[in-house]
Amino acid sequence: MQTESLLHASDTAVEPMLVVDRLKAYYTTKAFGIDRDIRAVDDISLTVAKGEIYGVAGESSSGKTSLIKTIVGAIRPPLHVVGGNVRFNFGGQAHDVYSLRPDELQAIRWRHLSYIMQGSMNVLNPVRRIRHSFYDFAFNHMGLGRTAFWDKVRDHLKKLDLDPGVLDSYPHQLSGGMRQRTTIALATVCTPEFIVADEPTTALDVIVQRDVLTMLRDIQRDLGSSFLFVTHDMSVHATVSDRVGIVYAGRLVEEADTPTLFRGARHPYTQHLVASLPKIGDTTRRASLSGRPPSLADPPSGCRFHPRCPLAMDICSREVPAMTNLTPRHRVACFAVSGATS
Amino acid sequence: MSLILDIDHVSKTFLQGGLLSRRSVEAVKDISLQIEAERPEILSVVGESGSGKSTLAAMVLGQQLPTRGRVLFDGIDVASIHGRAEHRAFMAKVQPVLQNPFEAFNPLKRVDRYLFATAANFMSANGRPTRAEIEARVDQTLVEVGLTLAEVRGRFPHELSGGQLQRTAIARALIPDPRLLVADEPVSMVDASLRMSIVNLFGSLRDRLGLSIIYITHDLATAYYISDRIIIMKKGEVVERGNARDVLDNPQHPYSIALKNAVLTPEFA
Numbered sequence: 001m002q003t004e005s006l007l008h009a010s011d012t013a014v015e016p017m018l019v020v021d022r023l024k025a026y027y028t029t030k031a032f033g034i035d036r037d038i039r040a041v042d043d044i045s046l047t048v049a050k051g052e053i054y055g056v057a058g059e060s061s062s063g064k065t066s067l068i069k070t071i072v073g074a075i076r077p078p079l080h081v082v083g084g085n086v087r088f089n090f091g092g093q094a095h096d097v098y099s100l101r102p103d104e105l106q107a108i109r110w111r112h113l114s115y116i117m118q119g120s121m122n123v124l125n126p127v128r129r130i131r132h133s134f135y136d137f138a139f140n141h142m143g144l145g146r147t148a149f150w151d152k153v154r155d156h157l158k159k160l161d162l163d164p165g166v167l168d169s170y171p172h173q174l175s176g177g178m179r180q181r182t183t184i185a186l187a188t189v190c191t192p193e194f195i196v197a198d199e200p201t202t203a204l205d206v207i208v209q210r211d212v213l214t215m216l217r218d219i220q221r222d223l224g225s226s227f228l229f230v231t232h233d234m235s236v237h238a239t240v241s242d243r244v245g246i247v248y249a250g251r252l253v254e255e256a257d258t259p260t261l262f263r264g265a266r267h268p269y270t271q272h273l274v275a276s277l278p279k280i281g282d283t284t285r286r287a288s289l290s291g292r293p294p295s296l297a298d299p300p301s302g303c304r305f306h307p308r309c310p311l312a313m314d315i316c317s318r319e320v321p322a323m324t325n326l327t328p329r330h331r332v333a334c335f336a337v338s339g340a341t342s
Numbered sequence: 343m344s345l346i347l348d349i350d351h352v353s354k355t356f357l358q359g360g361l362l363s364r365r366s367v368e369a370v371k372d373i374s375l376q377i378e379a380e381r382p383e384i385l386s387v388v389g390e391s392g393s394g395k396s397t398l399a400a401m402v403l404g405q406q407l408p409t410r411g412r413v414l415f416d417g418i419d420v421a422s423i424h425g426r427a428e429h430r431a432f433m434a435k436v437q438p439v440l441q442n443p444f445e446a447f448n449p450l451k452r453v454d455r456y457l458f459a460t461a462a463n464f465m466s467a468n469g470r471p472t473r474a475e476i477e478a479r480v481d482q483t484l485v486e487v488g489l490t491l492a493e494v495r496g497r498f499p500h501e502l503s504g505g506q507l508q509r510t511a512i513a514r515a516l517i518p519d520p521r522l523l524v525a526d527e528p529v530s531m532v533d534a535s536l537r538m539s540i541v542n543l544f545g546s547l548r549d550r551l552g553l554s555i556i557y558i559t560h561d562l563a564t565a566y567y568i569s570d571r572i573i574i575m576k577k578g579e580v581v582e583r584g585n586a587r588d589v590l591d592n593p594q595h596p597y598s599i600a601l602k603n604a605v606l607t608p609e610f611a
Contacts, residue, residue, distance in 0.1 A: 059533040060504065176391060205390040205560045210604040232534055235606035262608050269535075276538050277608055278567040280590050286567065288539035292503035 015089050016047040017194055017226040018071070023084035025070040038296045040066035040079070042250040045323070048194075053220060053227040055241030055258070057234060057273070059293050063250040064230050065118075068196055071228065072115060073097040073105050088113065090193055111141040114192040116184055118199040123183050124171040130182060131167040138189050156189045159222075160215060177208035181215060188219050195220075196228045201236060213240055234273055238262055243329070246270050249294045249304040252323070256330040266326065266337045268309050303335065311336040345414070346521050346554060347402065349375040352411035353578075354397050369397040371578040372411070377522070379416075382552045384544055386565035386586060388601070389575035395558045398575075399524045402556065403438055404429075416521070427467075434464055437515035439525040443507035443532075447499040453507070454480070454495050457514050464518040483516040486551070487543055505536030509543065516551075523547075523555045529564065541568050562605050566590045574598045 022045055027038035040063040048054040058064050069075060071086050086097040090112040097105070109115075117123050124133050134153055142149055154164040166174060166182055174182065180200065187195060197216065201209040217240060220227055229241055237244050238258060245255040246269065254267040265271045276286050291308035294300055300307050306316035315335050323331045324338040332338070354370040371394075377385060387395050400406040401413050404420045413420040415436060423432050440446040447453055457480045465471040465479065481491040487509040499507055508528060515523055525544070529537045541564050547553045559565055565572055565586060572586040574597065582595040593599045 059535060206562065206604040206606075207390060207600060210606070213606075233606075234534065235608055235610075238608045238610045239606045273534055274608060276535070278538070278541075278563040279607055279609075280563055280566045280602065280605060283567065283587070286538045286542070288505075288537070288542065289535040292506060293533060293535070 015092075015094075017050045017052075017089055018046075018048040018228070019087045019089075020044060020046045020071060021084050021087070023067075023070060023086060024082040025066060025075070025079060026082050027066075027078045028080060029078055036297055039250050039299060040296055041070055043084075044247075044250075044252050045084075046245055046252065046255065048226050048228060050193075050226055051220070051224045053229050053240055053242045055237040055244040056228065056230045056247060057232060057237055057244055058247035059232060061293065061296065062247050063296065064232075064247055065198060066250075067247065068115075068198055068228065068230060071097070072109075072113060072196055073100070088194060107141075109141075110137060110192065111190050112192055113194045114187045114190065114196070116187045116195065116197040116200045118202065124179065126171050129168055129170055134167065134186060134189065137186055141190050153189055157185055160185050160188075160219070175208075177204055177211065180204060180208075180212055184212070184215060184219070188223065188225075191223050192225060193223075194226050194228070196230075198230045199232070200229075202231065202233070209236075216240060234262075234277055246273070249299050250296055251304060252331075252333070253305065254332045254334075256332075260327075260330055264330075266330075266332045267305075267334045268311050268336070269305050303333070344379045344417075345376050346379040346416055347375070347377040348412075348414040349373060349398075349402070350412045350414065352398075352401060352408040352413060354394075354401060354406060355409045368578050370394040370401070370408075373398065373578075373580055375573065375580075377554050379521075382548050382554045383570040384548055384555045384557050384568055386569035386572040387556060387558045387575060388560055388562060388565055388572060390560065390601075392577075393575040394578040395575055396526055397578075399438075399526050399556065399558055402522075402524055403436060404432060430464065430467065434467075434518035435521045437518065437520040437523055439508075439512055439515055439523055439528050441527040441530060443504060443511050444499060446511055447507065449499050452496055452498055453502065453510055454491070454497070457484075457494070457510070457517065460514050460517045479517060480513075483513040484510070486516055486547070487513045488539070489513065503536065504532045505539055508532055508540055512540075512543065512547075516547075516553075521554065523553060524558075525555060526558045527560075528557070529559070530561070537564075544568055562590060562602060563607075574601065 022043055023041055024043055025041040027040055029036050044067060056064055066079060070081055075081060081098060088095045095108060124130060139149055144152060157164045162181055162185060171179055201212050204212060241258050243257050244261050246253050248269050254265060254270045261270065262274055265274055272289055276288065278286055289308050294304055302317045302319050303321050306312040313335060321333040321335045323333045325331050352370060352373050356367045356369055358365055358367055387398065389395050397406060401408050404423060407421050423429055458476055461476045461479045462471060477491065484491055484494060489509055494510055529540050532540055544555050545568050548555060557569055569586040572589050573580050573583040576597045582589055582593060582598045590602060593602050
C-alpha cells in the first residue's frame with residue numbers, strides 16, 4: 001500500500017532539480033560467514049525544486065550523511081545501493097547518477113554539483129596554501145586560462161566579503177569561521193546548480209554561525225542554485241530551509257514547508273523535536289524522549305519510532321507506515337495520522 | 343557566609359612561539375567569581391570560541407595554574423595542593439564532565455570499569471572497600487542520573503547512546519559526592535531528542551543533591567532555560583554578569599546584545 005507520490009509532490013510544470021526515487025542503500029559487512037546489513041538509507045523518496053533549499057534533519061547515525069553520499073554518487077564499500085535511483089536535471093538534461101560512467105560523474109561534480117563538507121578544518125590541506133586547494137578543486141572544471149581563473153576566484157572571494165589574501169594563507173592561520181567561509185567559497189566558485197551542504201555550521205559559535213548562514217542564503221539568491229542542507233539543528237533549518245524532511249533511523253518520516261513543519265507537525269517525532277527546543281524568554285519545562293535512537297543494524301520492526309512513540313498502537317510494530325500526503329506539500333508516515341485523516 | 347568557590351582576580355597568560363618570535367596570549371584577564379556554599383546554583387559561562395571559557399574551567403579544576411590571582415576552593419588555594427592524598431581530597435569535591443562522551447571513554451574498555459575504579463579510588467580514603475560496597479555506590483549514582491547498574495554493566499561505549507554515555511560520565515563524576523561539577527559543553531555532542539534530558543538532569547542534581555554546576559556553553563537558549571547566574575566572556579574578560587534571565591532578557595553590553603541577536607530560534611520559520 002505504498003502511496004508514494006513523487007508526481008504530486010512536485011506539482012509544478014518545471015522538472016525538479018533532483019529526484020530521489022525509492023532509494024535504498026545498505027552497509028553490508030561479512031564476518032564469520034554472517035552477512036549484516038546496516039540499513040542506513042531505507043526507501044527514501046524526495047524531490048528538490050530549482051532554487052529551493054531542502055533541509056534534511058535527523059539525529060546522529062540516522063543516516064543523513066549516508067543519504068548524501070548515495071545522492072552525490074560517492075559510494076564506497078561497504079556502502080552499496082540496493083534499490084532506487086537518483087536523477088539530477090542540469091541544464092535541461094537528465095543525469096541518472098548510477099548509470100553515469102565515472103568520468104561523466106567527474107565532469108558533473110563541482111561544475112554542476114558541489115559539496116560543502118562538515119568540519120572545514122579537515123577539508124583544506126594543512127601543509128599547502130589555500131590557493132592550491134582552489135586550483136586542485138576548481139581549475140579543471142572552469143575551462144579558463146590561468147589568469148582568467150585567478151581573476152574569477154578573486155572576484156568570487158570579494159563578492160563573499162573575503163579578502164583575496166586568504167589565498168596565500170595556510171589553513172591554520174585562519175579562524176574557524178574564516179576557514180568555513182573559505183570552503184564555502186571553494187564549493188561555489190564554479191557557480192554550481194546544485195549544492196549539498198553537510199552540517200556546515202556545526203563546529204562554529206553562534207555569531208559566526210549567523211554570518212555563515214547569511215552568506216549561504218545570499219549565494220543561493222545570487223546563483224539561484226538548489227541546496228540540500230543537512231543539519232541536526234532545528235533552529236538552523238528554521239532560518240535557512242524552505243522545506244524540511246525529517247529522517248529517523250534511515251527513513252523519511254515527515255516532510256513539509258518549514259513554517260508548516262514548525263507550527264503544524266503531525267509526526268510524533270517531529271512534534272517532539274520542535275517542542276524540545278529551548279527558547280530565550282520561555283522557561284516552561286522541556287521534556288526529553290525516553291529510550292534511545294535505534295541501531296540501524298537491528299532496527300525495530302514496523303514503524304521504527306514505535307518503541308519511543310507516545311501514540312504507538314498494535315499496527316505500528318507490525319507494519320511500516322506509508323508516506324501519505326496530507327496536503328500536496330506535506331507528507332507524513334504515521335498510522336496515527338493517516339488513520340485519523342482517512 | 344562561606345564560599346565554596348572563590349576565584350580572586352585570576353589571569354592566565356600563555357606563551358606562544360619559539361625563542362625569536364615569542365608572544366604572549368592573555369586567555370583570561372582578571373576574573374573574579376564566587377559561588378556560595380549554602381546556595382547551590384548553576385552558573386553558565388558563555389562566549390564565543392577562544393573567549394577563555396575552557397581556560398577558566400581548567401583553572402577551577404586545578405589543571406592549569408593561574409598566572410596571577412588565586413582560585414580558592416572551600417578556603418584552600420588550588421595552587422597549594424600537593425601530593426596524592428591532598429589531590430584526591432580536592433578531586434572528591436570538584437569533578438569535570440567533558441564535552442564528548444565518546445572521547446571521554448576508551449572505546450576498548452567497558453564503561454563500568456571507569457565507575458568501579460573511581461569508586462574504589464575515592465572510597466579507599468577510609469579503609470579498603472568491599473566489592474559489594476563499590477557496586478552499591480556505583481548503582482546509587484547511576485540511579486541519580488536515571489540509569490541502573492544493570493543497564494551499564496559490561497557495556498562498551500559504542501553500545502550506549504550519546505545521552506546514556508553522557509549520563510554515565512555524570513554518574514562517574516558524582517561517585518565521590520562532589521560539591522561542584524565543571525561541565526564543558528556537555529550537550530553539544532548529544533542527540534537532539536536526548537539533549538534536554540541532560541540539561542534537566544543538571545537542574546535536578548542542583549535541587550536534590552545541592553550541587554553547584556559551572557555550565558560552559560555557547561548555547562544561550564539552554565543557558566537561559568536552566569541556569570541561575572550567567573557570565574558572558576569575550577577575549578578573556580567578563581563583559582556582563584548577573585541573573586541569567588535578567589541578563590538574557592535585557593542584555594546591556596554590545597557584545598551580549600550581538601550574541602543574543604545571533605541566536606537562531608524556530609520563530610524564523
